[in-house]
Every structure is written in C-alpha cells, then in structure tokens.
Amino acid sequence: MNVTQDLSFLSLITNASVVVQLILLILLLASGLSWFFIFSKMFSIRAALREADHFENDFWGGADINNLYQRTISGRTAVVGMEKIFEAGFREFLKLKRQGRMDVGVIMEGTRRAMRAACQRELDALELHLAFLASVGSVSPYIGLFGTVWGIMNAFRGLSNVVQATLAHVAPGIAEALIATAMGLFAAIPAVLAYNHYSHDVDRLATRFDSFMEEFSNILQRQTSV
C-alpha cells in the first residue's frame, strides 16, 4: 500500500478501491433519487392538501351539489383528490337513480363502492414512491457500512506488509472507508425523516377522505329517500 499524505476529498475517493467506489456510486444514485422523490412528494402532497381544503370549503359552503358536479365534469381543471371521489360517487349515484325502481340501499351501496375505488386510487397515487424512501432509509446505512468494512479490511491488509506500523499507514485507508458510511447516512437520514412525515400526511388525508365519503353518502341518502 502506498501511503498517500494527500487527504483531499477527491483523492480519497479516487484512491479508494473499486468496491468502495461502486458502493459510493450506488449510494449517490440512491440519495439522488430519494431527494428527487422527497421534493416531488412534497409538492404533490401539499397540492393535495390545498385541493382538499379548497373543495371542502366549496362543498360545505352551501354550494349546490348539482352545480358542483357540473363544474367538475366540465373538465376545465384536472380533477384530483377529494373532488375526484365526489365526482365518482355522484356519477354512480346519478346512473343508478336514472335506472329507477331501485332500492335505496342498493343505490347507496353502488355509490359507496364507486367512491371507495376512487379513494383507493387517489391514496395509491399519493403513496407512490414512499416505499422507495423507506427502503433507502433502512438499507443505505448498511450499504455504507459494507463499504467501510471493505475499505478498512484493505487498509489493515496493507498494514501487514509494512515492517514498522504507524498510524499514518492506516489513517488514509480508514478515512476513505468512512466516507462510504457518511454517504450512506447522508442518503438515509433525510429519506427516513421524509418517509415518516409523508406517510403521516397521507394517513391524515385518508381519514379526511373517509369522513367525507361518509358524510357525502348521508347527504345522498337523504336526497333519495325524499
């Protein structure tokens, strides 16, 4: 092993063994992807929350349900989130009602099923890629640790060839090995934080969707029974 006194960051990476370099590359990719998902999830969840607030305001603000429905199917804006559930439920409700001679229970059952499906789809879209964040958060420290162990193994193997062992022989090897751990932690910590935060947000949205579905079914049931 040649002892390099130059411990600048780049030379540490370029002098590392191939395995360590590969691990660093993998970790860099994972970190890049997870940060991309963190930001894109941040935007989409924020948009969903804002949209839900907006729609609830409209819905409970006394607007006529038929008017609301007309607005959603006019297709001027993309229909997402709570509005989507409303649209799916009300469309099913209208279809079933137009067929006539149907039991209230059957109509309500069909409506609820339609709403549930739409809700599942919305939640699925919101939860997309959260699993990736979770796995990056849990796995990348181990990958980094593997790189570190490999690097330290090499450092000590090189040490055995030297007659007079000094700390200066091992230090660069250990430093370059520890970079892998640092990289792993850098990838993992934000991913774990973001996963926890976002899954909590999605859960809260799901509860809101659920309660909206219940309340909307009540309203529809009142309309049919009248």
Place this chain on the structure above:
Amino acid sequence: MPPAERKEPGRKWAVMLAVLVHLMFAAVLVFGVNWQTREASPVIAELWNSLPPVSAPAPKREPVVEPKPEPRPEPKVEPKPAPKPEPKLEQPKPAKVDIALKEKEKEKKRKEDERKKAEAEKKQREQLKEQERKELLAQVEAEQAELSKQRAAAAETRRQKMAAAAQAAALARGMEDAMGRISSHVRRFVVMPADVAGNPQAIFEVSLLPTGEVLNVKLSRSSGNTAYDNAVERAIHKASPLPLPADPSLVGRFRELKLKFRPNE
C-alpha cells in the same frame, strides 16, 4: 374508469432541488472539512554567530551615479534668422536702401560671426561635457563590475555553504531516522516491569558489528529503576541484529550508538 395518467406537479423543481441539495453536500465536504492536505515539511535553520565576511559589502548599495542620459539639447540659442524686418523697410525710403542694405549686411555679418563663435564655444563645451560624461560612465561601470563580481563571489560561497548545510541536514535526518528505527525495533522487545513510576530516561552505549549485531551493551545513565534498565538491556540483546540504514555512507557511523529509552514512548 382507467386510472388516469397523473402528472406529478413540480417535477422539474424536484429535480433541480435534489441536485442543489447534493451540490451543497459536496461543497460542505470539499470546503467545509479541513482535510489534512499537506504534511508539514521539516524546517532546517542554521545558526551562524557571525556573518560570513565576504557577503558584507553586498548590501551596501553604491549610490548610483547614473550619468544624465543625454547632454541637454540646446537648440534654442539658435539665432533667429534676420530677414524678417526687410520688407517693411524697403518701400517707404528707396534712397536709404543702400545704406540700410549695407548696414544690414554688416549687421548680418556681425551676427553670423557671433553665431559662429557661439557655436564653436558650444561645441567645445559639449565635447568637454561628453568627455566628462564618458569618464564618469567608465568609472561607474568599473565600480559596478567590481561590485557584481564581489556579489557573485559572495553568492557562490553562500550557495556552497547552503549546499553543505543541506547535505549535513540530510545526513542528520538519515541518522535520526535510522536511530528512530533502531529504538522502535528495540522497544518491541522490551518487557515492561510492573512498577515503573514516572518517565525516567535510560541511556545505553551499544557497540555494533557492521552487520548490526550487538557486541556490547553498557548502561551509561540509569533511569533510576533497575528493573527497567535490565529490561531494556535484555531487549537490546534480544533485538540483535539491529536494523541498520540501507545507505552505506551512514553505516560507518553506527558502530557506537547512544540509545535513549523512556518507559512511556
């Protein structure tokens, strides 16, 4: 109802922000952490209690008597050519023209003479000046040549001295290196006695064969702890042959060694 193809909002922003985060991380790593980039090289200072005599005149800078570059040009003394007043005089008094002409002639001649004289004088003066200048120049040049010769000589001796010093320093460093290697080699064989208080130094005189084998060990200054002294002595015997430096010019100095040991090293 088919699941509509969703467009994630702010995809571009997400990419940009992710890249930004990584750039920041890289910047923190590269610039924020003080990576040890250079090992401090040993500095060798040489102490002289008197300045070398040759280099003494070097700093005294001769006040440079730079000769004035050019004899000041003096073309202004040039007498003005006379003919200017002529046309005015001619017309109104045709009778006096002759006299006037003659007088003018005379005047002209006189002026001419004066001018010639002045020119000659000037020439002489200039010649004189030139000569003076040349002499001065020659003198200064000679002085400068002398000076630079002295300076070159001083620089030469200084360089020689420096080279000698550097060589000596390299030798000293080699010696020190080798000594360090020997003592750390010996230290490996030292079996520490249990009760060593403090950090006393023991000095041994060791005679070696040219191969590095230990011929004789003598305790020249005890550490005060007999157990430690004995342990080191045993270790020196056990460590034989000692690692000698590879440089053959150094080996000759390693026949008699003075090794110093401290328990906590």
